Amino acid sequence: MAMDTAGNLYAVVNLSVIRKMSPSGVWTTLAGQALAQGGWVDGEGAQARFQQITALAVDGLGNLYALESREGRIRKITAQGRVSTLAQGLDQIWGIAVDASGVVYAADMTANLVRKIASDGTMSILPGSSGTL
Numbered sequence: 001m002a003m004d005t006a007g008n009l010y011a012v013v014n015l016s017v018i019r020k021m022s023p024s025g026v027w028t029t030l031a032g033q034a035l036a037q038g039g040w041v042d043g044e045g046a047q048a049r050f051q052q053i054t055a056l057a058v059d060g061l062g063n064l065y066a067l068e069s070r071e072g073r074i075r076k077i078t079a080q081g082r083v084s085t086l087a088q089g090l091d092q093i094w095g096i097a098v099d100a101s102g103v104v105y106a107a108d109m110t111a112n113l114v115r116k117i118a119s120d121g122t123m124s125i126l127p128g129s130s131g132t133l
Helices: none
Strands: 009-013 017-021 027-032 055-058 064-068 073-077 082-087 093-098 104-108 113-117 123-125
Touching: 009 055, 055 093, 064 093, 082 104
Parallel strands: none
Antiparallel strands: 009 017, 017 027, 055 064, 064 073, 073 082, 093 104, 104 113, 113 123
């Protein structure tokens, strides 16, 4: 689960659907589709497909980030429900965090370091993190 600055709460259902609860308690589906074949499809709302979402994070601009740890993918979901792949091919990522500007930090448990992923998908290693996790 994750919460944005407007008080919207985001939750994952069946590892493949992202639901949003407004501050007034109204639930809507932001992206993905219940009972659909899992997979990896970028797209708008129900057209998007996810494969085992295990973590969520929100940036200061209202974008949501979903970690598909089994597939090593980080997906970006806009406030309008547009899903795109930010990074893929990551091994053993166990958690993500995002700063206000949309820089994603991913805990890489295989390499024992923190990966820094810019909004354009460029990856680097957070200085001082190598071998410290």
